[in-house]
Amino acid sequence: MDAVSTAPRYERWYLAVWRWHFYAGLFCVPFVVWLSVTGGIYLFKPQIEDWLYSPYRDVVTESGPLLTPARIVEAATSAVPGSVLHKYVLPEDPADAVQLLVGTADQETRVWVHPQSGAVLYHVPEEQRLMRVVFRLHGELLAGNWGSALVEIAACWTIVMILTGLFLWWPRGGTGLAGVLWPRLRRGKRVFWRDLHAVTGLWVSLGAVFLIASGLPWANNWGTYLREVRTLTGTASVKQDWSSGSEADAAARAKLDKGARATLDEHAGHHGMTMVHEKPTDRALNRVIPQASELGLAAPVEITPPTTPQGYWMAQSQAANRPQRGEAELDNDGALIGRQSFDQRHWIDRAVGYGVAVHEGAWLGLANQLLNLAVLLGLVMLACSSVVLWWRRRPENRLGAPPATAPLRHSWSLVGATLVLALMMPLFGLTLALVAIFERLLPRVAPGSASWAGLRG
Numbered sequence: 001m002d003a004v005s006t007a008p009r010y011e012r013w014y015l016a017v018w019r020w021h022f023y024a025g026l027f028c029v030p031f032v033v034w035l036s037v038t039g040g041i042y043l044f045k046p047q048i049e050d051w052l053y054s055p056y057r058d059v060v061t062e063s064g065p066l067l068t069p070a071r072i073v074e075a076a077t078s079a080v081p082g083s084v085l086h087k088y089v090l091p092e093d094p095a096d097a098v099q100l101l102v103g104t105a106d107q108e109t110r111v112w113v114h115p116q117s118g119a120v121l122y123h124v125p126e127e128q129r130l131m132r133v134v135f136r137l138h139g140e141l142l143a144g145n146w147g148s149a150l151v152e153i154a155a156c157w158t159i160v161m162i163l164t165g166l167f168l169w170w171p172r173g174g175t176g177l178a179g180v181l182w183p184r185l186r187r188g189k190r191v192f193w194r195d196l197h198a199v200t201g202l203w204v205s206l207g208a209v210f211l212i213a214s215g216l217p218w219a220n221n222w223g224t225y226l227r228e229v230r231t232l233t234g235t236a237s238v239k240q241d242w243s244s245g246s247e248a249d250a251a252a253r254a255k256l257d258k259g260a261r262a263t264l265d266e267h268a269g270h271h272g273m274t275m276v277h278e279k280p281t282d283r284a285l286n287r288v289i290p291q292a293s294e295l296g297l298a299a300p301v302e303i304t305p306p307t308t309p310q311g312y313w314m315a316q317s318q319a320a321n322r323p324q325r326g327e328a329e330l331d332n333d334g335a336l337i338g339r340q341s342f343d344q345r346h347w348i349d350r351a352v353g354y355g356v357a358v359h360e361g362a363w364l365g366l367a368n369q370l371l372n373l374a375v376l377l378g379l380v381m382l383a384c385s386s387v388v389l390w391w392r393r394r395p396e397n398r399l400g401a402p403p404a405t406a407p408l409r410h411s412w413s414l415v416g417a418t419l420v421l422a423l424m425m426p427l428f429g430l431t432l433a434l435v436a437i438f439e440r441l442l443p444r445v446a447p448g449s450a451s452w453a454g455l456r457g
Contacts, residue, residue, distance in 0.1 A: 017164050019454070022401045023435060024161035025386050031154035032383045036376040038138035039211075043361040043369045043376075045131045046320060052130065056097040056112045056121050064116045066094075069289040070282035075118040076100040076111040083109065084260050086253070088285075088303040090293055097121050101302075106254035127246075136246060145220045148245050149427065152219035155212045156428035160421065162205050169198045190392065197385040204378030211375060214355030216425075220245040225426055230348065237349050241322065242356055259307020281305070284332040288313045291334030298324040312337055320362035322353035401454035 041048075060066070067075075069088065077083045083102035091098055097112040108126040113119070126132060133142075141147035181202070183195035216222045223244050230236040243249055264281060292303050298319035306312055312329040319325050322342065329337040342353060354363065361369035394400040422429025443450035 017167055019401050021161055021164040021168060022390075024157040024164070025383075025390075028154050028158045028161055029383045029387060031151065032158060032379050034141075035138060035151070035154070036379045036383075038134055040373055040376045042131065042134050042138055043372055045134075045360075046362075049131060053112075056099075057093065058095045059097050059114055059121070060095040060116055066115045067118055068282075069285045070279075071118055072098050072113050072115060073100060073285060075113045075120060076123075077102050079111055079120040079123050080104070080109045084257065084264060085305055086256055086260065088289060090289070090299070090301040090303065091115070092299040099300075101126060103253060103257045105257055106250040108253055139215075139218050139243075140220075140246060144247055145245060148220040152216065152222055153427050153431055155216060155219070156421075156425040157431070159209055159212055159425070160428065162201065162208055165198075165201045166205055169201060193385055193388050193392065197382060197389055200378050200381045200385065204375050204382065207371070207375035208379055210355075211359055211372065214352075214359040217352050217356070218243055218245070220248070221427055222425070235346055235348055237346055241325065241345075241349060241353060256304070256307060259311075260305050263306050263309055263311070280332070284313070284334075287332070287334035288330050291330060291336070292328070295328050295336075295339075297326050297328065320357070320360060322357045322362070323350070325353070397452070399453050 073085050073088065077085065080102050083104050085100065086103040086108055087101040089099040089101070094115075098115050100111050100113065101108050102111060103109070109123050110126050110129065111123040112121040114121055127136070136142050139148060140151060143150070181199065183199050184191055187195075217226060217240075223242075227236065227240070289303060292301065292313075292315040295301075295315060297315060297317040298321075300318050302316050302318055304314040304316065312331055314327060314329055316327040317325040324342065326339065326341045328339040331337055342350065345353070357363040358368060359372075361372045364371075390400050418432070422432060439455055442453065443455050
């Protein structure tokens with residue numbers, strides 16, 4: 001984008017912001033394309049999974065009774081030797097197969113059981129299901145915490161890239177709406193690509209910043225940062241309703257598995273005090289599952305067994321539209337102990353819940369999915385057009401970043417905005433400090449490389 005101001009004070013600031021925008025784009029372009037593609041696939045998770053798992057719906061025939069929940073759990077755990085029940089998923093339709101999550105340590109397997117015959121129709125490791133793989137590819141590149149950190153850095157710098165892009169684009173000189181709200185198609189390729197980049201950035205900027213910001217709670221580092229801030233401010237929730245990354249999720253699964261096994265052992269030690277033909281856990285299952293089905297929680301609903309001898313069964317809605325979620329605790333007889341709706345959660349949890357629902361395209365159904373898809377396509381267009389602009393304009397034997405000039409005059413608004421962003425996004429602040437150190441040291445250590453990178457006039 002071309003500078004039009006000629007005043008030295010503003011030109012220097014303009015060039016500094018241009019370099020930030022250039023460096024951010026250089027780093028972010030591959031991540032933007034990757035996250036847009038994987039995010040676009042994940043947007044349509046409901047439709048994809050409906051198609052993938054359609055063979056396990058409407059499997060019940062009119063004749064024949066249904067098995068008890070305990071028998072269904074027995075069939076599922078037998079399919080995965082050494083496993084115990086982690087979660088029992090209430091069928092959305094009584095004619096569907098029952099889904100269960102059974103586990104050994106931190107590994108879980110999803111099992112589909114025929115509710116009449118007890119036949120295992122299908123089972124697959126939970127983290128190998130297609131949409132779980134896409135989720136991890138999107139959030140952490142299948143590289144755990146290191147991948148999550150890379151994605152978080154790219155997300156933070158993409159926000160900076162969008163904001164600096166708006167500053168660089170902001171109409172100057174009263175040139176009219178052409179090139180601002182729509183691209184000029186008859187001014188040659190140079191103007192066309194410039195306008196395509198700028199106009200697309202304008203239209204998708206708000207949605208893109210929202211999508212990126214609403215995805216940060218999933219990032220390992222920013223999510224930890226949020227939890228620490230909430231602990232210091234006394235606003236922390238007992239348990240957050242979103243993923244903290246694959247490693248944290250694995251630790252939670254291992255804790256659940258350990259607690260469930262300890263509870264089973266405790267019940268086994270009191271077997272002589274109960275009915276001969278029905279174990280305590282089986283009796284509890286056969287009472288809790290029917291009662292949980294009557295609570296009216298939004299589907300899908302997962303029933304988690306107690307993890308301590310005196311603990312309760314937990315029924316939790318996992319509805320994709322998170323504002324519809326709720327949870328309830330039941331005792332071994334299926335009696336309701338307590339219940340919490342989404343509206344009763346802390347306002348921060350509600351805000352994140354709405355943000356995640358919109359981010360995943362679940363809040364307004366298909367309209368939400370299509371709107372998000374349009375933003376993602378706009379981001380891909382931004383990334384691709386930026387590469388074309390750079391390639392067409394790059395100087396010979398140089399990277400293409402505008403060269404640094406004399407020391408910039410201080411702009412307290414720029415300093416303040418940078419500090420706010422660094423405070424809100426610590427990884428951005430850290431990497432920005434590294435960039436500043438790099439810009440200062442490279443001309444002294446390697447003048448030739450500095451000239452190639454645009455750090456010498």
